Amino acid sequence: MKEFxxxxxxxxxxxxxxxxxxxxxxxxxxxxxxFFAGFSLSAIRTTFPSVLGTFSDISSDQLLLLTNQKRQxxxxxxxxxxxxxxxAAFNKANNMFAEDYWAHNSPDGKTPWVFIKAAGYNxxxxxxxxxxxxxxxxxxxxxxxxxxxxxxxxLSPNYTNVGYAVETGKLNGEDTVLVVEMLGxxxxxxxxxxxxxxxxxxxxxxxxxxxxxxxxxxxxxxxxSGQLVLDANKTPVPYVKPLVDSASFxxxxxxxxxxxxxxxxxxxxxVIERKKVVRLVGHNIDHLFFLTLLLILITLIxxxxxx
Amino acid sequence: MIKKLNEHIIYYISLAxxxxxxxxxxxxxxxxxxxxxxxFVILSVFYVIWGLLHHFINHELxxxxxVEYILxxxxxxxxxxxxxKGGYGI
Numbered sequence: 001m002k003e004f005x006x007x008x009x010x011x012x013x014x015x016x017x018x019x020x021x022x023x024x025x026x027x028x029x030x031x032x033x034x035f036f037a038g039f040s041l042s043a044i045r046t047t048f049p050s051v052l053g054t055f056s057d058i059s060s061d062q063l064l065l066l067t068n069q070k071r072q073x074x075x076x077x078x079x080x081x082x083x084x085x086x087x088a089a090f091n092k093a094n095n096m097f098a099e100d101y102w103a104h105n106s107p108d109g110k111t112p113w114v115f116i117k118a119a120g121y122n123x124x125x126x127x128x129x130x131x132x133x134x135x136x137x138x139x140x141x142x143x144x145x146x147x148x149x150x151x152x153x154x155l156s157p158n159y160t161n162v163g164y165a166v167e168t169g170k171l172n173g174e175d176t177v178l179v180v181e182m183l184g185x186x187x188x189x190x191x192x193x194x195x196x197x198x199x200x201x202x203x204x205x206x207x208x209x210x211x212x213x214x215x216x217x218x219x220x221x222x223x224x225s226g227q228l229v230l231d232a233n234k235t236p237v238p239y240v241k242p243l244v245d246s247a248s249f250x251x252x253x254x255x256x257x258x259x260x261x262x263x264x265x266x267x268x269x270x271v272i273e274r275k276k277v278v279r280l281v282g283h284n285i286d287h288l289f290f291l292t293l294l295l296i297l298i299t300l301i302x303x304x305x306x307x
Numbered sequence: 308m309i310k311k312l313n314e315h316i317i318y319y320i321s322l323a324x325x326x327x328x329x330x331x332x333x334x335x336x337x338x339x340x341x342x343x344x345x346x347f348v349i350l351s352v353f354y355v356i357w358g359l360l361h362h363f364i365n366h367e368l369x370x371x372x373x374v375e376y377i378l379x380x381x382x383x384x385x386x387x388x389x390x391x392k393g394g395y396g397i
Contacts, residue, residue, distance in 0.1 A: 024371075027378040034385040041393030174340050174395045250394030254386045261382070285312065285319060286358050287379050290351075293326045294383050297333060297347070298390060305337055 009264050011271045021264040034257065038250075045175070045246055053168075055135050055245030056177040060086065060164035062137035063181065067154055067162065070145060074155050079183070085163025088112075088119035089180040092128070096178060097169035104128060104307065112182065122186055125158040129181040132171065133304035135245065140179050143306050150306060159183040175246075254298045262291050318361050325353065340397045347387050351380040 011017040020026055044052045060081065068078035092115045095106060105111050112128040129150050134140045144150035153159075165180040269284045312319060329350035336342045355376045362368040391397045 024374055024378055027382055031378065031382045031385045034382070034389045038385070038389035038391075038393040041389070045393070172339055172341070173397050174391075176395070247394040250390050254390045257386060283315070283358070283361075286322065286354075286376075289319075289323055289326055290354050290379060290383060293330050293350075294386060296330060297387070300334055301337065301340075301343065301390070 009267050011268050011275075017272070017275075019264040019268050021261065022268060030257070037253075041246060041250060050242055052244050052246045052249070053242030054175045054177055054247065055242055056166060056168060057135055057241075058137045058140060058166045058177065058179060060166065063140065063164050063166075063179070064162065066137055066141040067181075070141065070154060076155060076157055077160075079159060079162040082121065082161035082163050082184070084119040084121035085116065085161055085182040085184055086165065087163070088115040088121060089163045089165035089182045090167070091115045091119065092182070093165040093167040093169075093178050093180045096180075097167070097171060100170075100172060102130075102132065102172055102305075102307065104130070116182060116184060121161075121184055123184040124186060125156070126182070126184040127153040127156065127159065128183070129153050129306070131179040131181075131304055131306045132176045133247075134177065134179065135248075135304075139304060140306075143304060144181075147306060153181075153183055156183070158185055160185040251298055251301075255295065258291050258295045258298065262288060262295065265291070315361070322354075322357055325357070326350065329353075340391050340395055344387060344391050344397065348384055351383050354383075355380045 006012060007014050008020045011019055015023070041052065064079065064081050071078055092112060095110065095115070096102065099106050099108070101107050113123070113126055116123055116126050129144050131140045131143060134143065141154075144154055161184050163182045163184075165178075167178050167180075168175070169178065170176070171178060265284045265288050329346065333343045333346050333350070336346060358376045359368060359373060362372050
């Protein structure tokens with residue numbers, strides 16, 4: 001075993017003073033294996049989603065609990081889970097999957113407030129936070145809290161209700177877990193400085209990020225044909241947690257492979273420098289730069305996103 | 308190694324700068340993983356061309372070197388594809 005590792009990672013007479021892992025045939029072999037493994041994983045994901053799939057440990061209850069903890073820490077009253085807002089969040093999530101967009105407004109111009117109104121929630125204040133690609137509720141809440149606009153939404157004294165949807169589906173060609181948080185209030189919260197009479201007549205405050213000009217509370221949401229295309233009766237399909245999270249699995253394998261190549265390149269550089277062996281190979285430093293870039297990418301690309 | 312770094316310092320700095328810019332671009336494209344994959348492939352092609360151009364200027368370009376750079380870049384692309392196709396189903 002020791003000899004094998006030596007042969008694989010250290011330049012030696014047995015491997016012609018170049019680690020076996022860095023031989024052309026070995027790189028080609030590993031490249032082909034990884035290439036086909038990627039397609040095989042994809043096929044397994046499609047065929048056996050209960051075995052390998054998009055993992056999510058996020059639930060509405062946990063999101064509510066964590067959000068209220070943050071509000072409590074900031075001296076704010078807790079939000080209560082609202083069925084209409086949850087239905088609006090669910091409809092919004094499904095609309096995002098159906099129309100394939102990652103934005104607050106749909107490609108045909110439907111704003112978040114359309115979904116809230118359609119679910120029967122007559123808001124005075126409303127806001128929306130979106131997240132995708134996270135696997136735990138704390139990651140979602142922490143990401144929102146780290147963004148000033150989303151934080152402002154979560155900690156706004158104007159909201160009394162919240163609704164959540166946690167849905168899995170394909171968005172922009174990628175299997176993902178989408179989290180929609182809809183915040184609102186039907187009556188003004190007792191925030192200092194709020195004037196009930198004037199606030200009730202003006203357009204609702206939407207502190208959500210990228211929020212467009214908001215419709216008045218009486219605006220009728222409609223599509224091209226004048227009808228709102230929302231399935232308010234559609235109910236959430238229970239999420240079946242896969243045995244293995246494909247994203248973590250593939251990123252761990254990718255990290256190991258890249259790290260092994262980086263190790264072999266570093267060991268090769270050190271030993272060759274010490275032994276003063278003259279060879280005609282590419283600059284190891286070039287390859288190290290490239291593979292380090294890949295290592296950073298693998299680490300950072302798996303993070304979720306918020307808007 | 309230090310000697311080699313000093314000899315080719317401009318090359319290494321330019322390579323590192325462009326790879327870093329590529330990294331920044333790819334991360335800023337998130338969460339559009341298809342676009343991220345496309346930019347990574349372009350970055351890998353650049354890495355091969357930049358490396359081979361450098362060896363060509365230094366009169367040390369051989370077929371073996373060409374194959375080596377292409378193989379390392381292909382390995383990188385295969386790993387990214389494995390991650391994004393296998394892990395995220397792009």
